[in-house]
Amino acid sequence: MIPLLLILIPVVCGLAGFFIKDARAARTWSLIVSLVILATSIIGLVALNKPANLHFTVDWLPTLGSKFALMMDGMSQVLCLLTAIAFPIIFIATYNNQYRDARNFYALMLLSQAGLLGVFLAADGLLFYFFWELALIPAYFLCSIWGGERRIAVTFKFFIYTFVGSLLMLIALVYVYLHTADHSFALDSFYKVKLDYSTQNWLFWLFFIAFAVKMPIFPFHTWQPDTYEQSPTAVTMVLSGVMVKMGVYGILRWVIPVVPSGLWAWGDTVSSLAVIGMIYASLIALMQDDLKRFVAYSSIAHMGLMCLAIFATTASGMQGVMIQMFNHGINIIGLWIVVNQIEQQFGTRKMSELGGLAQKAPVLSILLVVIALANVALPLTNAFVGEFMMFNGIFTSTATKYSVLLTVAAGVSIILSAWYTLNMIQKVFFGKTNNLTASAADVGPGARFALVVLVILIVVIGIYPTGMLNVTKSASEFILSKMFLQ
Amino acid sequence: MNAIVLSAVFGVVMMFSGIFTAQRQAIRTIAIICLALLLVGNIAEQLGYNFFRFNTRNMLVFDNFGLLFNSIAFGSTLLYFFLSGRDMEKVGVNLAEYFALIFFVLCGVAISSSFNTLLMLFLGIEIISIPLYILTGTDKRNLKGNEASLKYFLMGSFSTGLMLMGIALLYGVSGTFYIDQVIAGTETVSPLTIGGILLLIISISFKASAAPFHFWTPDVYDGAPTVFTSFMATIVKAAVFIAFIHLFGSSFIRLQSEWQFIIAIITAVTLFIGNVTAVFQQSVKRMLAYSSIAQAGFMLLALLAMNDMAKEGLILYAAAYSLATIGTFAILAKMKDYTFEGFNGFAKSEPLLAAANTIFLLSLAGIPLTAGFFAKYWMLAAALKTGKFLWLVIFAVICAAISVYYYFRVIQAMYFRERGVHGETIAINKSFRGWLVVLAAIVILLGIFPQWLLDKLYFL
Numbered sequence: 001m002i003p004l005l006l007i008l009i010p011v012v013c014g015l016a017g018f019f020i021k022d023a024r025a026a027r028t029w030s031l032i033v034s035l036v037i038l039a040t041s042i043i044g045l046v047a048l049n050k051p052a053n054l055h056f057t058v059d060w061l062p063t064l065g066s067k068f069a070l071m072m073d074g075m076s077q078v079l080c081l082l083t084a085i086a087f088p089i090i091f092i093a094t095y096n097n098q099y100r101d102a103r104n105f106y107a108l109m110l111l112s113q114a115g116l117l118g119v120f121l122a123a124d125g126l127l128f129y130f131f132w133e134l135a136l137i138p139a140y141f142l143c144s145i146w147g148g149e150r151r152i153a154v155t156f157k158f159f160i161y162t163f164v165g166s167l168l169m170l171i172a173l174v175y176v177y178l179h180t181a182d183h184s185f186a187l188d189s190f191y192k193v194k195l196d197y198s199t200q201n202w203l204f205w206l207f208f209i210a211f212a213v214k215m216p217i218f219p220f221h222t223w224q225p226d227t228y229e230q231s232p233t234a235v236t237m238v239l240s241g242v243m244v245k246m247g248v249y250g251i252l253r254w255v256i257p258v259v260p261s262g263l264w265a266w267g268d269t270v271s272s273l274a275v276i277g278m279i280y281a282s283l284i285a286l287m288q289d290d291l292k293r294f295v296a297y298s299s300i301a302h303m304g305l306m307c308l309a310i311f312a313t314t315a316s317g318m319q320g321v322m323i324q325m326f327n328h329g330i331n332i333i334g335l336w337i338v339v340n341q342i343e344q345q346f347g348t349r350k351m352s353e354l355g356g357l358a359q360k361a362p363v364l365s366i367l368l369v370v371i372a373l374a375n376v377a378l379p380l381t382n383a384f385v386g387e388f389m390m391f392n393g394i395f396t397s398t399a400t401k402y403s404v405l406l407t408v409a410a411g412v413s414i415i416l417s418a419w420y421t422l423n424m425i426q427k428v429f430f431g432k433t434n435n436l437t438a439s440a441a442d443v444g445p446g447a448r449f450a451l452v453v454l455v456i457l458i459v460v461i462g463i464y465p466t467g468m469l470n471v472t473k474s475a476s477e478f479i480l481s482k483m484f485l486q
Numbered sequence: 487m488n489a490i491v492l493s494a495v496f497g498v499v500m501m502f503s504g505i506f507t508a509q510r511q512a513i514r515t516i517a518i519i520c521l522a523l524l525l526v527g528n529i530a531e532q533l534g535y536n537f538f539r540f541n542t543r544n545m546l547v548f549d550n551f552g553l554l555f556n557s558i559a560f561g562s563t564l565l566y567f568f569l570s571g572r573d574m575e576k577v578g579v580n581l582a583e584y585f586a587l588i589f590f591v592l593c594g595v596a597i598s599s600s601f602n603t604l605l606m607l608f609l610g611i612e613i614i615s616i617p618l619y620i621l622t623g624t625d626k627r628n629l630k631g632n633e634a635s636l637k638y639f640l641m642g643s644f645s646t647g648l649m650l651m652g653i654a655l656l657y658g659v660s661g662t663f664y665i666d667q668v669i670a671g672t673e674t675v676s677p678l679t680i681g682g683i684l685l686l687i688i689s690i691s692f693k694a695s696a697a698p699f700h701f702w703t704p705d706v707y708d709g710a711p712t713v714f715t716s717f718m719a720t721i722v723k724a725a726v727f728i729a730f731i732h733l734f735g736s737s738f739i740r741l742q743s744e745w746q747f748i749i750a751i752i753t754a755v756t757l758f759i760g761n762v763t764a765v766f767q768q769s770v771k772r773m774l775a776y777s778s779i780a781q782a783g784f785m786l787l788a789l790l791a792m793n794d795m796a797k798e799g800l801i802l803y804a805a806a807y808s809l810a811t812i813g814t815f816a817i818l819a820k821m822k823d824y825t826f827e828g829f830n831g832f833a834k835s836e837p838l839l840a841a842a843n844t845i846f847l848l849s850l851a852g853i854p855l856t857a858g859f860f861a862k863y864w865m866l867a868a869a870l871k872t873g874k875f876l877w878l879v880i881f882a883v884i885c886a887a888i889s890v891y892y893y894f895r896v897i898q899a900m901y902f903r904e905r906g907v908h909g910e911t912i913a914i915n916k917s918f919r920g921w922l923v924v925l926a927a928i929v930i931l932l933g934i935f936p937q938w939l940l941d942k943l944y945f946l
Contacts, residue, residue, distance in 0.1 A: 061936070061937055063940065126863075129854070130854045134854060134855065144898065151902075156894065159890070163890055164887040167884075167886060170883070171870070178871055
């Protein structure tokens, strides 16, 4: 019931949103809808944690062996919670942004939320593919209509990149379906499939390319900085806060349990790519002047670490990934909110043109510094919990003989992240004010509220992560058990 | 048999209606009524009511598969009449003849979906082709149209000659035309049989515009009046594919190992040429012509797979592809400027048409929630089920991704670019918009519940 509500509400209300005439009414409508979804998600997490309420299955395409099956386990719960928290925060933080044809903008945002939730809830292979594409289409329109100057070409590149990946994933899904015992796309049937090792090894790549493009992992990352830069910031928040988690989720839910042998065969290759991406992206982030590209590259580094931790195949690493999916979403959205505020106020995103904001906007600066330090994974912040567990997992990994080397390389990228983050803070917030920032006003109530909520979440999860760890525990143990079941 | 007789009779009725009335509205209404009756007659036959009893000596066999395809073809043509009937008036003075020719084409469609001998196949394909040669050249003052018509006629006749040669070779070996007996025995396969099969592959590939026999397609589709291109590119192509799969599924299946690889190569070349050339087109009409070649490539996957899923998939593909292409051509026919720039800012000036066009283009590209997605899915799944040709499936999928580029060019022009000097349309009236909405709704409904159509294959 809960999963069905989580998808139906944004779809129906999103479609209804196309018909609202007034821009402000549309904005309020979407905010209310997203809060309702948040309430539903929290209910699903807390009160109704009985299995019956967390499953929903209905016949859809019997000859294709596909049902409309939704399921919420611990990992889905956390990701749905992330999505449910992200959207109201985004709407509140960007409340003062003006969009032309605002009703279409907000309706498309709600539809993209429906697609994202569907990806995290789908328990059927074809349905998963369906929602995977459906999450992409509203994002395509959102970026192409309301984006920056080069939006059309950049978004098109993003679309085609993702589409090629998804089509390859479709082939893999159909192939596995044809080998299921009961000819069905259901997740359970996929888990019971026995394929020989060589088949699993090339199937792994068909699956993995789709998820590698999403996360993104070097060398499939070239779409990301441009797309993040050219999209309207609210959409970038969705893309980097929630949509990249689709990639990690896909690996955990659909790749590892289904083709575990691929994990072992290609673990070293993927880990190397991830580490190369981390260091490469961190170095480029150091050189960035544009705030949006800066955050985009730092996001690549973080996702690379998550990928590395998955392929380390340890319990600690896996738990770290689970919690870090949530944490990274929260932190990166916080960063984007600040970028949005700066862009709205000063009309520029260049760090070289800003400076000394701390003098004029102390609240913003305090909140940003907390969020930025969370991005660097300082202890007491949520990201520290996740990263410590992931590093522990990578270091103690028995899957690869390069575990120490990988840990050191990942550690280098963390040092680089501290460097570029503090560099950014110094350039934008500290130092002297210039003409542009002399008349800076502090952050408005909407963004202030959003940032405070995020900071509270950061600190609370940083001090008391047990709740979230418990929710994802069984899911992470299940995935680990599948990794070793050959 | 209902469909064959009724369509021929109605064709004649349409010809005579041109004598009795000069009012275009009346002629169009008569055509729509006749086609509706034709569709009803065919559905009646699906339900078991045969109005005509002829002893065809088993030369024509009416099974669920063929009759369902007839219904799809007639239904699509009905929607096509509703949408584009008015545009046909603008082509020339002989409106009644155009409708008559279309009815005769439908007669050929009905024959080619129910043939049981090679001669009937020939008859069906010819009855489809000859009215089309005429329809291509209906705009007598257009030089491109004249060229297209002559090109189509000459090359079509040549390929028909090849088909007859192939049939003659097969007859020479087996002594019979009946398709279930023409490949008899499996001991030794005569080279004449292989030659006959090869010639038939070549000639039917020509009609279906599969590469490397596709060279006539862009020029003919581009030169013909847009209204008739719409009909040619959809229903006729689908009918040829149904004939193709019927022939190969019933008859040549025993020698599948001989021709399967050739079909695989033809499929790969078709997909490649169709998609890559479409990318570079400047005219939307020509782009759609090349894209129809690419779609033919996808339909060939069904031929390759030749299992139950392939047959279901071909029915779904025929329906999805016909509906989407009729829709997008109908909108294209209303534009004065056929280039991509002509669509700039279309979403602002005609939001409903732009939205409908987007749905049709998304269906052609194979995006989920549209009928085209499931059509492509069925093809891919059918091909994967054979266990061989994984390389072809991956290649087809990459080509599908390439196709997104040129379909989305139109969507991008409509939604993301400002309107320039181009972009005027011919007058659009309410009924056109209404039928467009109906068509778009059908495309989406088929995209959510494809089972509804496929169930009709098995139970009625």
